[in-house]
Amino acid sequence: MKEIFLLKLGEIVLKGANKRQFENKLRQNVRRRMKKYGNFDVYILQSTVYVEPMDEEADVDGAWEACRSIFGVVSLCRCRPCEKDLDAIFAAIENYLGDDLDCAQSFKVESKRSDKRFPLTSIQLSQEIGGRLAEAHPGVEVDVHHPDYTVYVEVRDLSAYVHGPAEPGAGGLPTGVGGRAMVLLSGGIDSPVAAYMMAKRGVEVEAVHFFSYPYTSQLAKDKVIELARLVTKYSGRMTVNVVSFTEIQEAIRDNCPEEFFTLIMRRFMMEIAQRIAKGDGCGALITGENLGQVASQTMEAMTVTGAVVDIPIFMPLVGMDKKDIISIAREIGTLDTSILPYEDCCTVFLPKHPVTKPKLDRILASESKLDCEKLIADAVASEEIIDIFPQ
Ligand code: ATP
Ligand code: MG
Numbered sequence: 322m323k324e325i326f327l328l329k330l331g332e333i334v335l336k337g338a339n340k341r342q343f344e345n346k347l348r349q350n351v352r353r354r355m356k357k358y359g360n361f362d363v364y365i366l367q368s369t370v371y372v373e374p375m376d377e378e379a380d381v382d383g384a385w386e387a388c389r390s391i392f393g394v395v396s397l398c399r400c401r402p403c404e405k406d407l408d409a410i411f412a413a414i415e416n417y418l419g420d421d422l423d424c425a426q427s428f429k430v431e432s433k434r435s436d437k438r439f440p441l442t443s444i445q446l447s448q449e450i451g452g453r454l455a456e457a458h459p460g461v462e463v464d465v466h467h468p469d470y471t472v473y474v475e476v477r478d479l480s481a482y483v484h485g486p487a488e489p490g491a492g493g494l495p496t497g498v499g500g501r502a503m504v505l506l507s508g509g510i511d512s513p514v515a516a517y518m519m520a521k522r523g524v525e526v527e528a529v530h531f532f533s534y535p536y537t538s539q540l541a542k543d544k545v546i547e548l549a550r551l552v553t554k555y556s557g558r559m560t561v562n563v564v565s566f567t568e569i570q571e572a573i574r575d576n577c578p579e580e581f582f583t584l585i586m587r588r589f590m591m592e593i594a595q596r597i598a599k600g601d602g603c604g605a606l607i608t609g610e611n612l613g614q615v616a617s618q619t620m621e622a623m624t625v626t627g628a629v630v631d632i633p634i635f636m637p638l639v640g641m642d643k644k645d646i647i648s649i650a651r652e653i654g655t656l657d658t659s660i661l662p663y664e665d666c667c668t669v670f671l672p673k674h675p676v677t678k679p680k681l682d683r684i685l686a687s688e689s690k691l692d693c694e695k696l697i698a699d700a701v702a703s704e705e706i707i708d709i710f711p712q
Contacts, residue, residue, distance in 0.1 A: 451463055503606050569696050580674055
């Protein structure tokens with residue numbers, strides 16, 4: 322007998338008129354993610370996504386793992402479908418959950434009946450099945466208040482389903498319902514977490530990475546590609562635009578006051594990111610900036626770097642403590658890669674005494690010594706586009 326997954330929708334259930342659009346997006350995302358695990362039917366009924374393997378070859382465990390990281394799902398369970406009939410429900414539980422039940426000290430049955438044509442109420446169904454199970458498992462006590470194990474029975478439109486406790490899903494909103502944005506992805510801890518957090522709010526994420534060969538190595542670039550790949554586990558496929566930054570950094574080094582190096586460099590990053598973003602239909606930029614973390618992340622510095630951009634800059638980490646950012650990085654699996662010790666271009670030509678309260682007019686005066694338009698155009702032209710898919 323086969324197993325199917327029920328994915329319960331989170332916030333999207335509350336979205337009124339948009340609900341249909343949200344559900345369609347989620348179904349499309351789940352379908353796309355299931356493709357590599359074989360032949361699965363994915364459909365939505367009663368605010369639940371059903372994921373059903375259609376043949377023996379389907380990789381059910383791989384598909385289950387993937388479902389756990391799909392945004393828009395608040396909880397999920399693996400279950401066994403059966404006829405909407407007491408004997409069939411009891412047999413399915415015995416066969417599918419009997420061993421789990423035997424390992425518990427106590428249990429209860431919780432039932433939901435969304436098919437109101439089923440002759441028993443939820444309470445009657447729980448009592449009836451609970452009684453039969455108690456008889457079949459005399460070593461396991463019934464405890465309706467604090468059971469060790471709960472058996473769930475759901476009588477739905479197509480079938481009845483039995484399952485053990487559900488697991489928490491990835492939460493958030495289905496990727497794609499929140500528009501599209503461009504993350505400035507470095508090799509550090511913060512920006513992959515920022516990308517993950519915006520993807521969790523339903524944003525489709527594309528990335529831009531600046532590298533300064535030969536000041537930064539090929540390994541540093543590979544590390545960023547690997548970080549992007551790790552984020553795709555949650556965000557789905559991602560395009561990474563890799564942009565050469567060497568010429569710009571050398572021009573800044575040769576022509577601008579040292580204390581402004583980082584800020585001017587960051588203004589270039591923002592402007593180039595915005596150009597690529599607009600060309601690719603992205604409506605915002607995302608960075609891993611965090612107030613007060615470094616000299617270039619004071620309010621005044623953010624004013625100066627933000628001044629080159631006319632679309633919103635999302636900084637989901639701006640008010641977080643570093644330790645909380647690190648725990649998210651650990652949880653989503655990017656931390657170990659982020660802490661590999663390769664240089665980022667931000668640390669090349671690092672000023673000894675960077676300004677923390679910059680004035681825009683002084684920065685603009687320094688930038689006037691550069692042929693900004695040409696530098697930007699050359700950088701955009703250098704872009705290498707890499708498409709990354711979830712593994
Ligand atoms: P992270 O841990 O994300 O590198 P950080 O604390 O090191 O952040 P900075 O190096 O000042 O901070 O960078 C701030 C933000 O600028 C980063 O979070 C990222 O969004 C962007 N950024 C920095 N370096 C690069 C780069 N080489 N390519 C693309 N974006 C970058
Ligand atoms: Mg960094």
